[in-house]
Amino acid sequence: xxxxxxxxxxxxxxxxxxxxxxxxxxxxxxxxxxxxxxxxxxxxxxxxxxxxxxxxxxxxxxxxxxxxxxxxxxxxxxxxxxxxxxxxxxxxxxxxxxxxxxxxxxxxxxxxxxxxxxxxxxxxxxxxxxxxxxxxxxxxxxxxxxxxxxxxxxxxxxxxxxxxxxxxxxxxxxxxxxxxxxxxxxxxxxxxxxxxxxxxxxxxxxxxxxxxxxxxxxxxxxxxxxxxxxxxxxxxxxxxxxxxxxxxxxxxxxxxxxxxxxxxxxxxxxxxxxxxxxxxxxxxxxxxxxxxxxxxxxxxxxxxxxxxxxxxxxxxxxxxxxxxxxxxxxxxxxxxxxxxxxxxxxxxxxxxxxxxxxxxxxxxxxxxxxxxxxxxxxxxxxxxxxxxxxxxx
Amino acid sequence: xxxxxxxxxxxxxxxxxxxxxxxxxxxxxxxxxxxxxxxxxxxxxxxxxxxxxxxxxxxxxxxxxxxxxxxxxxxxxxxxxxxxxxxxxxxxxxxxxxxxxxxxxxxxxxxxxxxxxxxxxxxxxxxxxxxxxxxxxxxxxxxxxxxxxxxxxxxxxxxxxxxxxxxxxxxxxxxxxxxxxxxxxxxxxxxxxxxxxxxxxxxxxxxxxxxxxxxxxxxxxxxxxxxxxxxxxxxxxxxxxxxxxxxxxxxxxxxxxxxxxxxxxxxxxxxxxxxxxxxxxxxxxxxxxxxxxxxxxxxxxxxxxxxxxxxxxxxxxxxxxxxxxxxxxxxxxxxxxxxxxxxxxxxxxxxxxxxxxxxxxxxxxxxxxxxxxxxxxxxxxxxxxxxxxxxxx
Numbered sequence: 001x002x003x004x005x006x007x008x009x010x011x012x013x014x015x016x017x018x019x020x021x022x023x024x025x026x027x028x029x030x031x032x033x034x035x036x037x038x039x040x041x042x043x044x045x046x047x048x049x050x051x052x053x054x055x056x057x058x059x060x061x062x063x064x065x066x067x068x069x070x071x072x073x074x075x076x077x078x079x080x081x082x083x084x085x086x087x088x089x090x091x092x093x094x095x096x097x098x099x100x101x102x103x104x105x106x107x108x109x110x111x112x113x114x115x116x117x118x119x120x121x122x123x124x125x126x127x128x129x130x131x132x133x134x135x136x137x138x139x140x141x142x143x144x145x146x147x148x149x150x151x152x153x154x155x156x157x158x159x160x161x162x163x164x165x166x167x168x169x170x171x172x173x174x175x176x177x178x179x180x181x182x183x184x185x186x187x188x189x190x191x192x193x194x195x196x197x198x199x200x201x202x203x204x205x206x207x208x209x210x211x212x213x214x215x216x217x218x219x220x221x222x223x224x225x226x227x228x229x230x231x232x233x234x235x236x237x238x239x240x241x242x243x244x245x246x247x248x249x250x251x252x253x254x255x256x257x258x259x260x261x262x263x264x265x266x267x268x269x270x271x272x273x274x275x276x277x278x279x280x281x282x283x284x285x286x287x288x289x290x291x292x293x294x295x296x297x298x299x300x301x302x303x304x305x306x307x308x309x310x311x312x313x314x315x316x317x318x319x320x321x322x323x324x325x326x327x328x329x330x331x332x333x334x335x336x337x338x339x340x341x342x343x344x345x346x347x348x349x350x351x352x353x354x355x356x357x358x359x360x361x362x363x364x365x366x367x368x369x370x371x372x373x374x375x376x377x378x379x380x381x382x383x384x385x386x387x388x389x390x391x392x393x
Numbered sequence: 394x395x396x397x398x399x400x401x402x403x404x405x406x407x408x409x410x411x412x413x414x415x416x417x418x419x420x421x422x423x424x425x426x427x428x429x430x431x432x433x434x435x436x437x438x439x440x441x442x443x444x445x446x447x448x449x450x451x452x453x454x455x456x457x458x459x460x461x462x463x464x465x466x467x468x469x470x471x472x473x474x475x476x477x478x479x480x481x482x483x484x485x486x487x488x489x490x491x492x493x494x495x496x497x498x499x500x501x502x503x504x505x506x507x508x509x510x511x512x513x514x515x516x517x518x519x520x521x522x523x524x525x526x527x528x529x530x531x532x533x534x535x536x537x538x539x540x541x542x543x544x545x546x547x548x549x550x551x552x553x554x555x556x557x558x559x560x561x562x563x564x565x566x567x568x569x570x571x572x573x574x575x576x577x578x579x580x581x582x583x584x585x586x587x588x589x590x591x592x593x594x595x596x597x598x599x600x601x602x603x604x605x606x607x608x609x610x611x612x613x614x615x616x617x618x619x620x621x622x623x624x625x626x627x628x629x630x631x632x633x634x635x636x637x638x639x640x641x642x643x644x645x646x647x648x649x650x651x652x653x654x655x656x657x658x659x660x661x662x663x664x665x666x667x668x669x670x671x672x673x674x675x676x677x678x679x680x681x682x683x684x685x686x687x688x689x690x691x692x693x694x695x696x697x698x699x700x701x702x703x704x705x706x707x708x709x710x711x712x713x714x715x716x717x718x719x720x721x722x723x724x725x726x727x728x729x730x731x732x733x734x735x736x737x738x739x740x741x742x743x744x745x746x747x748x749x750x751x752x753x754x755x756x757x758x759x760x761x762x763x764x765x766x767x768x769x770x771x772x773x774x775x776x777x778x779x780x781x782x783x784x785x786x
Contacts, residue, residue: 002560002593002651003512008659015665043464053457056674060453063637064446071436071636105498105639105668112667116533119396136666140509167395200395237669243464244456244673246498258395266401272408273529274505275498276630279675280637281449 007140016132016362017041027350036350037385039312039373040358042176042330044241046304048285049297052240055288059281070280075272077103077249081283084290085249094221096251100264102271103278103286106248107206107235111170112137113274114202114231114250117266118168125166127158129177129333129363129370131204134170143168149366156180156324156333160193169194171220172204174211177363177372178333179309179325181216187223194229200258201230206248209239209302211328219251227253231263238330240289240298247282305330308375308382315386319393330375333360337393342371353388400533409525409755410434420743429743430778432705432766433751435569435723437634439697441678442690445633448681452674463673468665470496470642474676477683478642487614489644493657495664496671496679499641500599500628504563505530506667507595507624507643510659511561518559520551522570522726522756522763524597527563536561542759549573549717549726553586562587564613565597567604570756570765571726572702572718574609580616587622593651594623599641602632602695604721612644620646624656631723633682633691640675698723701768701775708779712786723768726753730786735764746781 014022024036047053062068082101089096104110111133120142126134128147135145146166150156156178171190174181182190194201201220208218219234220226235248252264271277288294309326316323316334323334336345342359349355349371360370377385407415417429440446455461475494482489497503504526513535519527521540528538539559543549549571564583567574575583587594594613601611613619628641645657664670681687702719709716709727716727729738735752742748742764753763770778 001591003514004651004654004659005510005512008510008662009654011662013658013662015662018665041465045459045462045464047459047462048456050457053453056453056456057450060446060449063441063449064443066438066440069438069440069637071438071634072434073637105671108669109667117398117401119398121396133666140663140666198394241464243669244462244466246669246672258397261397261402265406266397269401269404269406269408270533272411273526273533274502276501276636276639278498279639279672281674282672 005140007142011136011139015136020358020362024356034354036354036356037377037381037388038356039377039382039385040356042374042376043243044238044376045378046241046301048241049289049294049301051291051294051297052285052288055284056281059284063280073277073280073283075275075277076268077101077277078280078283081286084287088290089219089221092218092222094219097254100251100253102250102252102267103283104248104250105246105278106237107204107233108133110233110248110250111202111204113270114233114267115141116270117263122167123165125164125169126364127169127171128365129156129360129367130170131172131176132362132364135364147364147366150178150180151366152322152335157182157186159186159189164193164197166199168200168202170202170204172206174207174216174329175325175331176207176329177331177358177360177367179327179329179331180333181211181213181328183215184217184223187217187220191220191223191226191229195225199229201226203230203232205232205234207238207329208234209298210306210330212306213328216328221251221253227255229256231256236286236289240294241301242285242289245282245285247278247286304379305375308377308379311382311386312373312375315389319390321393326375332373332375334371334373336369336371339369341369342367345371349389349392353392355385355388398533400535404529404532408529413751413755417749427747429747429749430770430774430781431749432770432775432778433749435767435769436636437631437769438771439634439694441634442682442687442694444684444687444690445678445681448677449674452677456673466670466673466676468668468670469661470494470670471673471676474679477680481683482612482614485611485615487612490647493644493646495643495645495660496676497641497643498639498671499630500597500626501526503626503641503643504595504597506663507626507660508534509663510656515560516558518557518562519757520562520564521758522549522753522760523563524565524569525755525757528757540757540759543571543573544759545715545728550575550579552579552582557586557590559592561593561595563595563597565599567600567609567722568718568724569600569722570724570751570753570760572720572722572724573726574604574606574721576608577610577616580610580613584613584616584619584622588618592622594619596623596625598625598627600631600722601627602691603699603723605699606721609721614644614646620648622649624649629679629682633687634694635678635682638675638678640671640679697772698768701770701772704775704779705766705768708782712783714786719768725766725768727764727766729762729764732762734762735760738764742782742785746785748778748781
């Protein structure tokens with residue numbers, strides 16, 4: 001008799017974002033023709049940078065000609081894209097070797113897949129609220145979850161204490177969903193704690209391109225000692241608007257060892273066995289996005305999203321609502337008024353103002369009573385959303 | 394203390410194809426300038442069909458314009474590509490619903506990822522020789538492997554017997570590496586056995602586009618009863634030359650239940666949690682490849698590879714070597730002469746004829762003493778390879 005992985009049976013039937021999509025579809029069915037302002041989902045809206053489009057047209061043409069055609073590529077990624085990533089890190093004074101970089105189909109994929117390397121007996125610490133796939137992927141595997149709650153008191157940036165017991169910890173800074181970002185000093189505390197505890201940090205750096213403050217690190221690998229206790233998982237989804245492209249990268253330092261076993265060797269073995277890598281065309285797109293010109297062009301988009309963050313921040317401030325984020329990340333995390341739950345406030349904004357936010361409950365127990373807003377809508381929708389928000393409050 | 398997944402520690406350090414790559418690199422270092430004929434690896438060499446190239450140029454341009462830009466897509470794939478796959482199956486009189494189709498980054502990815510759904514206690518039957526990732530991915534998860542050997546006596550198409558005990562079984566037909574393909578009657582025996590045993594077939598259909606014989610099914614879902622005991626995992630890598638594109642699909646029938654649990658629901662939950670899907674541009678490429686015109690254009694390439702199979706078959710026959718394949722699949726599987734091991738014959742062909750084959754030992758114990766040849770080289774290289782092969786024998 002086949003035995004199902006019991007971790008799956010313990011999950012809610014639908015993934016959180018699937019559930020949100022169903023709520024929106026139900027509203028639209030009840031109110032046909034009403035235009036919704038999507039200020040919740042973390043999806044970009046600006047088109048890809050011209051230099052990326054040009055690179056992809058070239059790569060597509062190469063695939064149509066036998067002389068330049070590419071079949072299977074190295075499972076862990078092409079040298080040209082790894083070189084671009086090594087150069088991208090070098091600008092932050094992080095020195096990587098090519099074989100520490102693994103190209104992926106996006107951070108979402110590797111944040112779950114990296115767990116293959118670790119036995120289900122390991123405990124996993126989540127700094128909550130957190131991207132729900134961290135919890136779900138580990139629940140699928142049967143790992144014990146420990147939750148360290150963010151609160152207004154700690155600015156949704158909890159710090160480690162010596163008594164904190166875990167083997168694995170997910171850190172996401174700048175944070176999804178709260179938009180809060182650890183300073184260098186705060187993140188160093190996590191690195192020092194992990195080294196002392198022999199714990200491993202799975203660092204989600206997907207939002208690093210939005211960092212505005214000089215004392216917020218873009219990579220955990222900027223911090224001394226991180227190369228012995230951290231894997232960095234990142235993405236071009238937000239850096240270069242690649243949400244519909246599916247391209248990311250994972251850095252597994254060669255110095256990272258568990259009981260003498262190199263995690264870099266293990267992850268290479270995993271990737272070579274379980275995947276045939278990422279499309280040639282996407283990898284050329286990534287190379288272009290990380291070029292000097294690509295970064296300059298993407299910066300224009302990011303500045304525009306950042307201005308949306310300022311508009312929404314001003315609106316929340318003017319209404320006296322408590323919130324974090326909106327400065328080093330494309331998210332704002334607000335405390336719902338009148339002690340409402342996130343779901344109740346989500347429904348109120350949807351019904352009264354046709355604004356779609358994201359209820360905090362989806363990001364774990366400590367998200368209850370909060371709502372996430374994002375900065376990715378058009379300028380017009382963001383301004384209109386800010387007006388409607390103020391009117392509804 | 395972090396605990397490594399012990400399954401990884403029990404594996405050979407390098408994946409089989411990584412090892413082959415290292416052997417070739419070492420030869421090239423010893424003999425700089427000697428041109429090798431690559432008749433081993435299963436990688437295509439012909440450029441993508443014009444209709445696919447045109448579709449990708451259009452899709453790239455869409456991504457450069459805000460009005461047509463696509464961000465996140467449904468995790469399980471776009472409707473337009475699912476529709477194309479449903480239509481592709483309809484031509485074989487297999488009726489699928491859209492939500493039975495899951496778009497993937499290729500069969501290689503899903504052949505391992507689908508295992509998430511099943512507890513490590515399940516036993517896994519491998520029809521050997523087999524694509525080495527089947528064994529490795531299950532060894533990583535700690536599942537017990539049972540090996541059913543292919544032999545010249547059963548034509549490398551072993552059939553089930555009532556005493557065969559397992560919960561999961563991988564079937565690949567047309568087969569990699571042997572090129573042998575089950576007839577409808579033979580495959581029906583597997584379906585009937587799985588239904589009686591309540592076992593699940595993981596059917597790898599990656600080579601279906603090469604089928605020449607009318608009594609060889611292209612999909613296991615052509616057979617009555619398969620929708621209650623089989624998941625089909627397929628790819629456009631060989632169907633449309635997409636090895637460097639990374640696009641495939643997995644069909645999980647809605648009628649497939651284990652103890653009342655729908656595997657379709659479970660796989661949807663897995664995909665929505667663990668991935669953000671596949672690039673818009675690749676999905677448009679897949680739609681074009683599966684269009685009538687795309688299939689017509691790809692057929693020209695496949696016919697060309699098939700002719701390579703005929704050339705290699707004739708050479709092997711003229712030398713009196715026993716082999717299977719070369720007709721319904723792009724592989725030939727030959728018994729090494731003089732009782733040589735696959736590795737010894739691999740080395741001999743490399744040194745004496747500068748031909749790169751693939752040693753059978755990489756496909757499991759029952760591959761010992763065999764060599765795989767593939768039909769994907771250019772016509773010129775294949776003809777030259779056939780000549781050198783005859784000379785070396």
